[in-house]
Amino acid sequence: xxxxxxxxxxxxxxxxxxxxxxxxxxxxxxxxxxxxxxxxxxxxxxxxxxxxxxxxxxxxxxxxxxxxxxxxxxxxxxxxxxxxxxxxxxxxxxxxxxxxxxxxxxxxxxxxxxxxxxxxxxxxxxxxxxxxxxxxxxxxxxxxxxxxxxxxxxxxxxxxxxxxxxxxxxxxxxxxxxxxxxxxxxxxxxxxxxxxxxxxxxxxxxxxxxxxxxxxxxxxxxxxxxxxxxxxxxxxxxxxxxxxxxxxxxxxxxxxxxxxxxxxxxxxxxxxxxxxxxxxxxxxxxxxxxxxxxxxxxxxxxxxxxxxxxxxxxxxxxxxxxxxxxxxxxxxxxxxxxxxxxxxxxxxxxxxxxxxxxxxxxx
Ligand SMILES: N[C@@H](CCC(=O)N[C@@H](CS)C(=O)NCC(=O)O)C(=O)O
Numbered sequence: 001x002x003x004x005x006x007x008x009x010x011x012x013x014x015x016x017x018x019x020x021x022x023x024x025x026x027x028x029x030x031x032x033x034x035x036x037x038x039x040x041x042x043x044x045x046x047x048x049x050x051x052x053x054x055x056x057x058x059x060x061x062x063x064x065x066x067x068x069x070x071x072x073x074x075x076x077x078x079x080x081x082x083x084x085x086x087x088x089x090x091x092x093x094x095x096x097x098x099x100x101x102x103x104x105x106x107x108x109x110x111x112x113x114x115x116x117x118x119x120x121x122x123x124x125x126x127x128x129x130x131x132x133x134x135x136x137x138x139x140x141x142x143x144x145x146x147x148x149x150x151x152x153x154x155x156x157x158x159x160x161x162x163x164x165x166x167x168x169x170x171x172x173x174x175x176x177x178x179x180x181x182x183x184x185x186x187x188x189x190x191x192x193x194x195x196x197x198x199x200x201x202x203x204x205x206x207x208x209x210x211x212x213x214x215x216x217x218x219x220x221x222x223x224x225x226x227x228x229x230x231x232x233x234x235x236x237x238x239x240x241x242x243x244x245x246x247x248x249x250x251x252x253x254x255x256x257x258x259x260x261x262x263x264x265x266x267x268x269x270x271x272x273x274x275x276x277x278x279x280x281x282x283x284x285x286x287x288x289x290x291x292x293x294x295x296x297x298x299x300x301x302x303x304x305x306x307x308x309x310x311x312x313x314x315x316x317x318x319x320x321x322x323x324x325x326x327x328x329x330x331x332x333x334x335x336x337x338x339x340x341x342x343x344x345x346x347x348x349x350x351x352x353x354x355x356x357x358x359x360x361x362x363x
Contacts (some may be wrong), residue, residue: 288356
């Protein structure tokens with residue numbers, strides 16, 4: 001049944017639940033306990049969690065855009081995706097969410113059973129969430145062609161009708177807001193050469209890898225693939241980045257569509273003595289060269305009471321305002337490393353040392 005926005009707004013104004021809400025409530029009354037992902041197609045972290053839920057075969061609803069606005073009021077940091085659990089509680093922040101789901105559902109885990117692989121998978125996921133996201137944001141909002149297309153599509157996604165004129169007004173507002181945040185997240189013209197060089201290095205390694213095998217630690221995905229997929233899923237849509245991927249990384253581009261829905265994958269983890277795939281070395285080299293110096297400089301600047309920090313990586317400059325959240329990321333990485341036993345350390349240390357990641361983890 002078609003129900004116009006005006007009708008829904010009218011019902012909501014009278015305190016009557018919207019059709020979307022009623023439909024959701026009805027589905028939740030079914031026999032299967034249901035999660036609700038409140039997210040958006042243009043949100044890398046939402047795509048990450050949706051792909052994870054599909055792979056894990058955890059029953060869920062996908063609630064997109066304005067229908068999810070209410071969920072944002074139920075969490076401390078108002079960022080999507082927001083997951084409503086079957087018990088009616090709301091949680092967000094994709095990394096803790098992934099681990100919480102691990103604790104609740106044993107089947108089809110995304111954490112490799114080998115602690116050494118589990119650590120590397122976490123490190124790559126964290127790198128994707130915190131660094132590769134700058135590629136996502138930069139490709140989307142730096143150039144006019146991307147700003148225009150993506151603000152219009154994101155407005156279209158959010159409104160799902162309501163007329164082109166209104167949608168374009170919303171698009172313009174959203175574009176101005178996002179472009180105004182470029183400097184805060186380090187996506188400036190001055191920083192973009194490093195972000196771009198790093199993206200190309202990541203994709204070079206992915207392109208070489210995916211033609212041999214789809215996953216990093218076996219024939220099933222880990223949290224690392226989901227983290228990387230989330231960010232790259234957006235590069236596969238936005239005009240400039242999509243053209244770049246199609247032209248130079250056609251198989252990585254195609255890979256994204258596979259990762260989006262792996263509900264039918266039945267794979268195995270690699271044996272504990274299997275060597276790491278070359279892509280792991282290549283990606284960790286990026287972590288050692290860029291992400292670790294980035295985390296250390298951010299933490300040192302915060303400790304010194306400074307507002308910005310700078311690094312040079314791959315011979316290119318990078319400057320950004322400090323971020324408290326990333327101090328937590330560094331502490332978490334160190335805690336996870338410290339918790340490894342001697343066998344796991346013997347396996348990861350040579351790799352981490354060669355990639356330039358080890359020192360930062362030991363401090
Ligand atoms: N660390 C969070 C990050 C989530 C995040 O930054 N979400 C973005 C959209 S992809 C957001 O909601 N931003 C808020 C805004 O744009 O106001 C996670 O892993 O879920």
